[in-house]
Amino acid sequence: MVGITExxxxxxxxxxxxxxxxxxxxxxxRNTQMQITGEMEQEVIAVAQDVIEESRTKEFDAKTTGALxxxxxxxxxxxxxxxxxxxxxxxxxxxxxxxxxxxxxDFVTTEHGTFKVWAHVFYVDPVTYDSTxxxxxxxxxxxxxxxxxxxxxxxxxxxxxxxxxxxxAD
Amino acid sequence: MNVGLxxxxxxxxxxxxxxxxxxxxxxxxxxxxxxSQITRERAASISDMMSNxxxxxxxxxxxxxxxxxxxxxxxxxxxHSNIDNSPDNSVEIITxxxxxxxxxxxKNPNDRVLMRTVRDASGSLISQTPIKSGVTKLRINYxxxxxxxxxxxxxxxxxxxxxxxxxxxxxxxxxxxxEKIYQSSGNSGRYVTSVWEKxxxxxxxxx
Numbered sequence: 559m560v561g562i563t564e565x566x567x568x569x570x571x572x573x574x575x576x577x578x579x580x581x582x583x584x585x586x587x588r589n590t591q592m593q594i595t596g597e598m599e600q601e602v603i604a605v606a607q608d609v610i611e612e613s614r615t616k617e618f619d620a621k622t623t624g625a626l627x628x629x630x631x632x633x634x635x636x637x638x639x640x641x642x643x644x645x646x647x648x649x650x651x652x653x654x655x656x657x658x659x660x661x662x663x664d665f666v667t668t669e670h671g672t673f674k675v676w677a678h679v680f681y682v683d684p685v686t687y688d689s690t691x692x693x694x695x696x697x698x699x700x701x702x703x704x705x706x707x708x709x710x711x712x713x714x715x716x717x718x719x720x721x722x723x724x725x726x727a728d
Numbered sequence: 729m730n731v732g733l734x735x736x737x738x739x740x741x742x743x744x745x746x747x748x749x750x751x752x753x754x755x756x757x758x759x760x761x762x763x764s765q766i767t768r769e770r771a772a773s774i775s776d777m778m779s780n781x782x783x784x785x786x787x788x789x790x791x792x793x794x795x796x797x798x799x800x801x802x803x804x805x806x807x808h809s810n811i812d813n814s815p816d817n818s819v820e821i822i823t824x825x826x827x828x829x830x831x832x833x834x835k836n837p838n839d840r841v842l843m844r845t846v847r848d849a850s851g852s853l854i855s856q857t858p859i860k861s862g863v864t865k866l867r868i869n870y871x872x873x874x875x876x877x878x879x880x881x882x883x884x885x886x887x888x889x890x891x892x893x894x895x896x897x898x899x900x901x902x903x904x905x906x907e908k909i910y911q912s913s914g915n916s917g918r919y920v921t922s923v924w925e926k927x928x929x930x931x932x933x934x935x
Contacts, residue, residue: 564735579750667878
């Protein structure tokens with residue numbers, strides 16, 4: 559049995575060391591994941607901002623694209639159920655008013671990969687800023703962005719960004 | 729000769745080597761995180777400055793400037809704007825240009841000085857800001873239609889008539905760390921890279 563004690567002690571040291579190594583590896587993997595997530599989330603924000611900034615450059619409503627504003631505001635604005643692009647506006651480049659982005663979706667490719675982007679536009683209550691079924695002078699755009707590299711368990715994590723626009727603040 | 733003792737020495741040696749290797753991995757990872765954070769902070773500073781300028785492209789207190797864009801190249805842009813919002817409506821000429829000048833305080837041979845220059849309408853220099861934050865690439869794409877796919881940008885440099893029709897810009901900046909990180913003693917190392925990119929829809933280009 560001479561030397562067996564040393565072998566057993568060394569084996570015990572190996573087990574302890576293996577546990578430390580596993581823990582260190584987990585830390586490195588977590589750090590790397592956080593680093594990548596940070597970089598990707600920065601891109602997610604940029605992609606969503608692109609859409610929001612672009613929508614802000616458009617007219618508030620299809621009925622305000624003409625030379626004169628409608629007589630009855632907000633009664634003459636597009637009906638809440640009809641928000642979205644007109645039949646002639648088939649692509650993002652054709653959009654001419656804010657709510658044309660309602661139900662729009664696309665894939666945006668950047669240096670960081672491809673992102674799925676989609677948006678909803680709806681009227682909001684002037685007091686609570688919650689969605690409303692009535693015409694108001696406030697509209698909200700909600701932009702969603704997801705990427706296969708940003709996962710929440712097995713599903714893609716969905717990021718959403720909102721912007722409220724007021725007809726009179728244009 | 730005690731076989732058990734020799735075996736334990738061998739195993740102990742392996743453990744020591746593994747500890748050394750683990751220590752190097754953790755240290756390299758820690759360096760990478762620090763450099764990555766620094767690079768990202770630098771990217772954020774540049775993006776703040778650039779976003780501020782680009783959004784105000786063509787701005788004046790009464791209407792827009794004429795012209796708005798005067799130089800539209802792949803890594804250089806020049807435009808007019810009343811950037812200081814002066815009441816006399818005086819317009820400044822702002823230029824962003826990735827020069828060929830190396831960054832003096834960096835060990836990275838790829839980074840170059842990003843220059844922001846502001847001149848008055850007569851061309852006299854108002855301010856010049858050399859940015860030595862490790863910029864290695866500046867790419868500017870121009871679009872004459874909203875929502876155009878990134879690859880379908882206008883061919884640079886743009887002509888005057890093309891510049892008048894620009895609606896959106898896509899700016900991409902790549903930054904690298906000043907120092908390399910090494911994964912192991914044998915490898916040649918690499919620079920930590922961070923990319924900032926954004927599509928701009930300056931309100932004054934809409935008209």
